[in-house]
Amino acid sequence: MLFSTPYREKQLRTLVQKLGLPESAPVRWELLDLALTHPTASAAANYERLEFVGDAVVKLAAAEFLFATYPESDEGELSAMRGVLVSDRLLSEISDRYGLDRYLLVSGSTHADHLGRETRLAAALEALLAALYLSTHTLELVHPWLDLHLKQHAERIRQDPTLENYKGALQGLTQAHYQMLPDYKITEVGQVYGDPERFVAEVWVQERMWGRGKGRSKKAAEQTAAQIAFLALQKSLQNESPLD
Amino acid sequence: MLFSTPYREKQLRTLVQKLGLPESAPVRWELLDLALTHPTASAAANYERLEFVGDAVVKLAAAEFLFATYPESDEGELSAMRGVLVSDRLLSEISDRYGLDRYLLVSGSTHADHLGRETRLAAALEALLAALYLSTHTLELVHPWLDLHLKQHAERIRQDPTLENYKGALQGLTQAHYQMLPDYKITEVGQVYGDPERFVAEVWVQERMWGRGKGRSKKAAEQTAAQIAFLALQKSLQNESPLD
Numbered sequence: 001m002l003f004s005t006p007y008r009e010k011q012l013r014t015l016v017q018k019l020g021l022p023e024s025a026p027v028r029w030e031l032l033d034l035a036l037t038h039p040t041a042s043a044a045a046n047y048e049r050l051e052f053v054g055d056a057v058v059k060l061a062a063a064e065f066l067f068a069t070y071p072e073s074d075e076g077e078l079s080a081m082r083g084v085l086v087s088d089r090l091l092s093e094i095s096d097r098y099g100l101d102r103y104l105l106v107s108g109s110t111h112a113d114h115l116g117r118e119t120r121l122a123a124a125l126e127a128l129l130a131a132l133y134l135s136t137h138t139l140e141l142v143h144p145w146l147d148l149h150l151k152q153h154a155e156r157i158r159q160d161p162t163l164e165n166y167k168g169a170l171q172g173l174t175q176a177h178y179q180m181l182p183d184y185k186i187t188e189v190g191q192v193y194g195d196p197e198r199f200v201a202e203v204w205v206q207e208r209m210w211g212r213g214k215g216r217s218k219k220a221a222e223q224t225a226a227q228i229a230f231l232a233l234q235k236s237l238q239n240e241s242p243l244d
Numbered sequence: 245m246l247f248s249t250p251y252r253e254k255q256l257r258t259l260v261q262k263l264g265l266p267e268s269a270p271v272r273w274e275l276l277d278l279a280l281t282h283p284t285a286s287a288a289a290n291y292e293r294l295e296f297v298g299d300a301v302v303k304l305a306a307a308e309f310l311f312a313t314y315p316e317s318d319e320g321e322l323s324a325m326r327g328v329l330v331s332d333r334l335l336s337e338i339s340d341r342y343g344l345d346r347y348l349l350v351s352g353s354t355h356a357d358h359l360g361r362e363t364r365l366a367a368a369l370e371a372l373l374a375a376l377y378l379s380t381h382t383l384e385l386v387h388p389w390l391d392l393h394l395k396q397h398a399e400r401i402r403q404d405p406t407l408e409n410y411k412g413a414l415q416g417l418t419q420a421h422y423q424m425l426p427d428y429k430i431t432e433v434g435q436v437y438g439d440p441e442r443f444v445a446e447v448w449v450q451e452r453m454w455g456r457g458k459g460r461s462k463k464a465a466e467q468t469a470a471q472i473a474f475l476a477l478q479k480s481l482q483n484e485s486p487l488d
Contacts, residue, residue: 056304
């Protein structure tokens with residue numbers, strides 16, 4: 001049985017149409033159904049294993065797109081751009097363009113979890129990408145629509161590499177100049193859920209602390225710390241480069 | 245021009261044959277040539293951009309293999325296994341099976357850099373995988389030979405998840421139990437290249453330092469620290485689980 005209910009069939013067919021894929025696309029519908037099932041809706045059969053595959057699918061799709069589109073960019077630049085393109089923030093934005101939350105089966109209380117929304121929508125999109133990849137074992141059901149979003153965001157990122165994701169930008173900088181990644185040290189200073197100063201993050205590069213940030217989540221604290229570190233490190237590199 | 249010299253053509257055709265691919269395989273030879281050119285041999289045209297793509301190719305190939313082979317394993321187990329399968333150590337081992345260092349164009353002094361050998365061979369294999377993927381935009385030139393190695397190592401890892409890569413095993417453990425990754429804090433305590441105590445790594449999980457290790461490279465120090473942390477954390481989780 002490909003579809004659990006006729007309603008689900010109609011729903012999934014509508015989504016595939018929204019993606020701009022032809023009606024005859026060789027979609028493995030049972031995988032697509034799974035990709036749009038949150039763990040709260042089914043502990044046994046949900047998107048988690050597909051998300052594991054989809055994480056690699058989106059990275060490869062983005063790598064392939066960037067490799068072909070920017071022949072003059074070195075691997076450090078490509079890697080920094082990909083860091084932004086595959087971030088939860090951007091993936092959840094793409095999810096929203098297709099209203100993916102309306103297709104995602106969840107338990108009743110999950111919709112109310114606004115803090116988890118971004119992660120949930122990014123995970124669902126990754127699982128959807130895996131379902132489409134595994135349908136043909138190629139990216140032919142993925143590139144036609146995903147590349148439109150990648151192209152649009154990549155151009156924006158190129159204008160300002162720090163616009164979206166300071167962690168990605170900082171990583172590109174330290175890889176290019178020191179062949180290493182920054183170290184993040186996180187401390188939980190408060191116990192209150194939602195407290196905007198609950199977590200403190202420090203960024204270390206080459207034995208030196210370059211930035212410290214606070215946030216309601218580890219990610220938010222890291223992003224703030226990364227922004228401070230990126231600006232400080234960039235300035236330091238600009239100052240020293242004439243002497244190199 | 246597909247090949248720089250007739251000798252290079254012969255070399256690359258021999259390698260493709262060694263991989264077990266048919267003579268008629270639709271290989272983009274200019275990409276294969278690039279994949280086996282180290283930055284010391286050419287600063288402008290080398291494997292670095294392909295390695296960026298190849299990193300995603302090997303992750304997807306491993307994810308696809310694990311997803312199909314272990315239908316009973318959850319995403320935490322799959323992720324821990326993949327961590328080992330795509331580690332530099334294992335990729336360089338696969339490189340060695342095909343004698344990839346004999347096909348890799350490097351500057352004269354590079355062969356003497358034994359410490360960098362593992363990284364170099366892993367990078368060349370990733371670039372080779374990218375060249376084959378980009379030849380057909382599928383994994384059809386990759387799965388036939390790579391899966392043999394993945395299968396063999398995956399079985400070994402399943403027997404003992406900590407056998408090969410404590411960092412991967414630790415990551416699987418912290419993701420499964422805390423939905424987070426361990427933090428590594430590295431300090432360079434010595435300045436002497438090759439000194440077995442040059443670097444000190446600490447592993448932090450949930451505000452607590454679980455392991456400390458020393459090594460001649462950052463990676464070695466991290467691996468030791470991860471081993472200690474993995475064993476300590478596993479013991480702690482076993483002790484607390486009856487009370488959960």
